Amino acid sequence: MTTTLFVSVALSALACYAIYIGWATQKKRWAYAGWAGIAVSIVAWCNVLGTEFGITVGLCLPAIMVWLGIARHAKAEKTKPDADKPPHQWQCQGKAVALTGWHILYVLIVQMVTFSLIVVALVYQLPISEPKQMATGVIILPLVWGVLAYWYVMSEHKLRHILFSVVLAAVAALYLFGVAHG
Amino acid sequence: MAKQPLTQSLSKRSLASHTWLGLLVSAFMYLICLSGTVAVLHLEFERWEQPYIEESDSFSIAQVEKAYAQFAQRYTADTHHYYFVFPGSGIPRLVMEDDNTAHFVDANGDLIEQETVTWTRMLGDLHMYLHLPATFGMIFVSTCGALLCALIVSGLLAHPRIVKDAFRFRAGGDGLKSNIDLHNRLSVWGTPFHLMIAVTGAYFGLAGILVTIISQAFYGGDNQAVYDQVFTPEPVLEQEVAPPEIGQAMRDLFERIDRNNLIFFAIHDPGTPQQFIEFFVKEPGRFTYSENYQYNSAGQFLSVSGYGEGDGGKQILWSVYRLHFGDFWGMPGKVLFIILGMMLTIISATGMNIWLKKRKTQDALNLLWPALIWGTPSALVASAAAYFAVSLSPTLSFWVVLCGLCVLALTTKSQQHVTRQLKQAFSLLTLCFLLVYFAVFGEAGFSIAALQINIPLLLIALWTGYSAHKQN
Numbered sequence: 001m002t003t004t005l006f007v008s009v010a011l012s013a014l015a016c017y018a019i020y021i022g023w024a025t026q027k028k029r030w031a032y033a034g035w036a037g038i039a040v041s042i043v044a045w046c047n048v049l050g051t052e053f054g055i056t057v058g059l060c061l062p063a064i065m066v067w068l069g070i071a072r073h074a075k076a077e078k079t080k081p082d083a084d085k086p087p088h089q090w091q092c093q094g095k096a097v098a099l100t101g102w103h104i105l106y107v108l109i110v111q112m113v114t115f116s117l118i119v120v121a122l123v124y125q126l127p128i129s130e131p132k133q134m135a136t137g138v139i140i141l142p143l144v145w146g147v148l149a150y151w152y153v154m155s156e157h158k159l160r161h162i163l164f165s166v167v168l169a170a171v172a173a174l175y176l177f178g179v180a181h182g
Numbered sequence: 183m184a185k186q187p188l189t190q191s192l193s194k195r196s197l198a199s200h201t202w203l204g205l206l207v208s209a210f211m212y213l214i215c216l217s218g219t220v221a222v223l224h225l226e227f228e229r230w231e232q233p234y235i236e237e238s239d240s241f242s243i244a245q246v247e248k249a250y251a252q253f254a255q256r257y258t259a260d261t262h263h264y265y266f267v268f269p270g271s272g273i274p275r276l277v278m279e280d281d282n283t284a285h286f287v288d289a290n291g292d293l294i295e296q297e298t299v300t301w302t303r304m305l306g307d308l309h310m311y312l313h314l315p316a317t318f319g320m321i322f323v324s325t326c327g328a329l330l331c332a333l334i335v336s337g338l339l340a341h342p343r344i345v346k347d348a349f350r351f352r353a354g355g356d357g358l359k360s361n362i363d364l365h366n367r368l369s370v371w372g373t374p375f376h377l378m379i380a381v382t383g384a385y386f387g388l389a390g391i392l393v394t395i396i397s398q399a400f401y402g403g404d405n406q407a408v409y410d411q412v413f414t415p416e417p418v419l420e421q422e423v424a425p426p427e428i429g430q431a432m433r434d435l436f437e438r439i440d441r442n443n444l445i446f447f448a449i450h451d452p453g454t455p456q457q458f459i460e461f462f463v464k465e466p467g468r469f470t471y472s473e474n475y476q477y478n479s480a481g482q483f484l485s486v487s488g489y490g491e492g493d494g495g496k497q498i499l500w501s502v503y504r505l506h507f508g509d510f511w512g513m514p515g516k517v518l519f520i521i522l523g524m525m526l527t528i529i530s531a532t533g534m535n536i537w538l539k540k541r542k543t544q545d546a547l548n549l550l551w552p553a554l555i556w557g558t559p560s561a562l563v564a565s566a567a568a569y570f571a572v573s574l575s576p577t578l579s580f581w582v583v584l585c586g587l588c589v590l591a592l593t594t595k596s597q598q599h600v601t602r603q604l605k606q607a608f609s610l611l612t613l614c615f616l617l618v619y620f621a622v623f624g625e626a627g628f629s630i631a632a633l634q635i636n637i638p639l640l641l642i643a644l645w646t647g648y649s650a651h652k653q654n
Contacts, residue, residue: 073351116388146380153202
């Protein structure tokens, strides 16, 4: 156990360092070797800890190991004091405040309700057992909501986005409380 | 939110979206991430709150039966459950409890000191509800989980030099470049962990909303019917009302499982014909919280719930807790999650730092933000000191100290002054806290239960003090 554990740690570290070497020297073969090393290290972790823990540790550990390369490449500049900036002039513009308030309300509340309806209606179409449908729902809801919240905030056509989401949610609600409800 | 020109690139618009979403949740995200990181050690904190309790990894059936009999005789008030917690829970102590009270159990099976986990509960409540009313707080925190997904996606898309900058780090300067590099390096390389935490974190509050929709759509509004699809329903029993045969059930159980994996058992609906015993047993190498074994009052085996080997959906939903809290692979798993959790906390802090440093103007926010960042650890330590010294509510003292430090920060000259002074305050408060702790607990302050928290805490305080001194 101790030996295989040590081998897994070493593999993760070496793989990250190989990616770093590939990045620092602009040599792709090192980077490819590093990514392949990450895959091998995940297999090694699965061997030590079992599939579930192994995949988790193998995927998470590079976030720490890459600091070997980052620290080696770090450049330090002389610390400067904070620049003295002029004071901010807050201007209370009613329309801008109301619009921002609406965006917050939409992202936090309306999207939660609409995407919950859409996700439930979608996952209940999947040909899998009900517990699997529910598990799929709780996994994809934050992802769908997150991606579409990003899209909404970024979008220049917010009204179109709202209409699209509300219509989809209405169809989902119609299915859930009309068709499925009987 | 300014309207972006049509020609603006995807990365610029993503950055604008990332900034807006980040500003929306920054302070909450910081509090959730920091408290969550500390809460990875919640079992260790429970031990630390009462370091003088005797600890052992062994137990006997006779001990359990005696403790149950004493407890049931002493506490006759209405309860829907009795519980007995074993060392397999991660705490090498035995605890007998009902819905209202908990007692430790000694080697003879006698009830001893009452269990109090007030400070640990405050920490957990801060992470799960931000101390808001429970249902609303949990949904709000889960919403932050969903927005963390949005921040991850927008952050990645806002980063056109993701490969070019993969190992770049510029320290010092006016702090802008170092904050940007720290934020981006930690974010990009930690993406798998961040996504996992965001999705599993969102689960706790959003599951309730999904259950409500599903129950209204398919089960006539019966939420329990939905839960029964995922979590094994309670057995329907017709039996005489009698004390539960715990010993009989445990003897049978130990023929099926390794007794070291037993987490706890619950006696449901005690004193009714529906009474049954449910054992929660760890599955080594699995994220699933437990496999559950049900027994009737006479200690006869009824069924296994199937969380370990049953439907994949059940297994996934029953695995969320351990995956979110890093409760797997013992202490190495916890250390890994603490480091990764601290990275996510730093990302929350540096995100707002970048925005503040990029602004061409300054105002109270420039002082309040570092006050929140460095004031929160101080408030946590102060709340523990006040609780141990004079039994003051940790929730109250946490918020009073945090708000007080934020108000005080407004009287200082610059962001750097706030940071330095609050780092010094944290170091001093921690040293004072340790004195209080040793004064209150005496010799027990040198037990493993105490030192495993206090030594790292002391090291963090020393490092923070050194960092403030260096900044000076």
